[in-house]
Amino acid sequence: MLELMQGPLLISILAAMVRIATPLLFSAMGELVTQRAGIWNISVEGTMLLGAVVAYVVASTTGSPWLALLVAVFACALISLIMSFVTIVLKAEQFVAGLALNLLASGLTLFWFQTYVIGREPPKFAGFEQVDIPFLSDIPILGPVLFSQRALTYVSFLLPPLVWFFLYRTRYGLEVRCVGENPKALDVKGLGVGRRQCLAIMFGSLMSGLGGAFLMLGYSDRFVPDLIAGRGWLVVVAIIAGNWMPFRIVGAIFIFALLEAVGIHAQVVGVAIPHHVFLVLPYVASLALLAGLRSRTHQPVALGVPYSRE
C-alpha cells in the first residue's frame, strides 16, 4: 500500500482523481438544481449514457468533438421533456419515471450497439485534447494535477460556485428552492410551479448529457455499452452524501473519485486488495453517512412529491 504514496505515483493518482471527478461534477450540479426544485430525477445514469451515445455518433460522422458535445447536450435537453411531462403534467411517481428512462436508455443503447457498432471497423475520431495552462501547469504537483487537463475540466471547476451563486444569491434560485421546499408558497403568489420544475429538469438533464458526452469524448476512443458504469448512480449518491449542498457534493465526488483512482493504481502496482473493494466504498460510505444524518438533513421537504392544487 505504501508504494502508492510515492511522488510520481501520487501525482498520477491525484490527476486521475480530477479526471474521474469532472464529468461527475457536471451531472451532479445539474441534478442538484433538479432536486432542489423538488424533482427526484434518478435517470442520471441513462441520460449520461444517451449523451455519450449521441456524442459518439456525431463525433464519428462529423469528426468535430465540439459539435458532438453540442448535439448531445441538445438531445438530452429534449429527452428531459418526457420526464417533465410524466412527472409534472401526469404527476406520476418520479422514481418509477426515472427508472423507466434508465431502462429505456440502456435498452436502446444495447440495441444500437449490437446492430450498428459490433463487428464493424471502429471509426476514428479525435476527442478533446489536453490543454496545458501556461506557467500554472509548470507548478510542481499542482501543475500536472490541476492545470494539465481538458478544457471542459476547467469549466467544471467554475460550475459549483456558479450553481451555489444561482441557488443562494439570485431571485430565480430562491424560487427554485422554494418550489422544492413548499411549492404552494410560490403558487399562491401567482408564479408557475410546473414551469420552474420543467426548466430545472431540463437543466439537470442537459448537464448530465454534458457529463456523459465529456466522458466519451474526453477519455475514450471507442464506445462500450457500459461506458457510464454506474457513474450516474454515484452522482445521485453524492448528492445525498453531500446533503444537497453544492460544495459538500463536490467534496463527496472528489472523495469517490479518489477511491476509484487509488483502486485503479493499486491494480497497476499490484496491491493485494481487490479492485472492486474500492468501487464499493463510495456506496458504503454514503449509507453510513445517511444513517448519521437523518436529523440534520437538508433534503428538500417536497422532494419527490408531485404538486397539485388541493
Added chain:
Amino acid sequence: MENLLSVQNLTKRFGPVTANDGVNLEVRKGEIHCLFGENGAGKSTLSSCLYGYYRADSGVIRFKGEVAELNSPADALRLGIGMVHQHFVLVSNFTVLENIIVGSAETGLFLTKSDARRKISELCENCGIRIDLDREIWELSVGEQQWVEILKALYFGAELLILDEPTAVLTPQQSDQLFRILDGMRKRGLSIILISHKLREVMQSDRVTILRKGRAIATVETSETTAEAITSLMVGHKVNKHVRDRSVEPTGEVLAVDRACAIGEWGEDILKDVSFNIAHHEILGLAGVAGNGQKELFETLMGVRALSSGGFSLEGELITKPTSREMLDRGIGFVPDDRFLEGLIPEFGTAENLILGWQRAREYCRGPFLDRRKMDALARRKIEEFKVVTASADLPVERLSGGNAQRIILAREFLHSRGLLLANQPTRGLDVAASEFVYEKILEKRASGFAVLLASEELDDLLRLCDRIAVIFKGRIMGIVRPEETTLLELGMMMAGDASDVQRTVQ
C-alpha cells in the same frame, strides 16, 4: 362609505356540488368584514374565488369599481387582494425575509435585500408587528408565523386581506393580539375579510355576512345584532346548546393517572408527570393548543404508545404496561381525533366498521366466519338510533360526511365500552348541529355513570360541558380548574404555558 369589493351572483360548482350559489357580497374600504357559516357553507370556496385560486363559474367580481378578471393568484395580487391561508404556506427553513420576498420581482435578479428589509420594517412598524426578519420559520411560534403570512400579503401591496380561520391554532391571547393588528390595519384604510366560526371573533368585526349551504343569507352590522341572532341565521333554526346537568355529582374514581411520562422519537419529553383522575358521572375537559401532547396522552391511555414511567389505575387496578387489546377488553371507549385515519376504515361499510376491534367476539361470528346477518341487523339498528344518513349499511364510510362518520364511531365505542370514554377532538370539523349531537350523546354517557375525558380546542364548549378542565402545555398538565371558577383569559394563559398565577389543581 365606498365599496372596495363587490361580488354579484357568484356561483361555483364542483361536479354535482354547488359550493357557492349566487352569492352577493360587498366589502367597504376600511372595515373588518366577517364571513360566518358552518363547515361546507362555502366560505373557503368563496375566498378562494376572490383570490383567484379557483375560477368562479359565473358572477361578477368588482374591485375598486372595476370588473376584476381573477384567473390566478397573480391577478389578485396585482389588484391588491392578499390571502392568509388557514394552513400557513411558509417554507420552514427559509428566513422570515426570504419567505416574504420570494416570488417578488422587486428585489431584482441578485436579491438586493436592503430595500426589502426597509420596506418590511416599515410595514411592521405601521401594524405593530415585532419580528426578527432573519430567524427561520421553524424557530417561530405559531402566532409569529401568522404575522409572517400577513406581512407577505402586505408586502405585495394588498389593500384587501382575506384571513381564512386565522385563529384556529392561536391561544386567546394570541388571537387578541391578532385583532389589535387587524384593527391597526383597518384604521389605515385596509379592508379585511375574516373567515371564522368563532362567535367571540365575529363580534369584533364591523359587519357579518352569513353563509348557509352556499348562499349568502344576510349581511348585518355587528353592532346591531347579537351572537344568538347570528347563530340562528347560520344554522337556519334556533340551536339548543347542551349543558351538563349539575344536579348529578361526580362520585368515586374510575381513572387515576399517576405521573405518566412518555418519551418521543428524539428522546424528548412528550408527556411529563401527567397526573389527574376522573370520577363516575364526570367529564374532565382537556384544553390545549393542538400538538401539546393531547394525542399522545390518549394513545398511552389506550396502550398504543408506551409509557416511559408512571402509570394509571382503572377502577382501582394498577396498569403500567397497557396493551390496546387489554384496554378494549376492559371496556374503554376511544374516539380518536382523526376520524378517517384512525377511527374508521374508509373503504369498509357501516356494518364492518361497527364491529372493528370486536370482529372475533362470539356475538358477531359463526364458527370461524363473520355472521353477516347479525352484523347487518346491528348496523340497521345503530343507523336508526344514531340517525346516520347513509344509502346502505354496505356503502363505504369514506362517502359519508364527517358528522355521519363520527356517529358511526360513537355508536361503536358506546356499544362496546363500559365505564370510561376517551374522546379526542370529537367535534373537530363538525357543524353546530352535528357537534351538539355528539355532545348530547357524551352527556348521556355522563348521566349513566361514565367517566369521560374530552379534549377540545373549543374552550366555550368545554366550559359548558365539563365538570373540571385540565390544561396541557408541552406534555405537562398546567393545572386543573372548575369552569365556574375560571375565565377564558386564565385558560389562555395556561395554554400558553404561563401558569405562574394560576398553578392549582382542584380535585
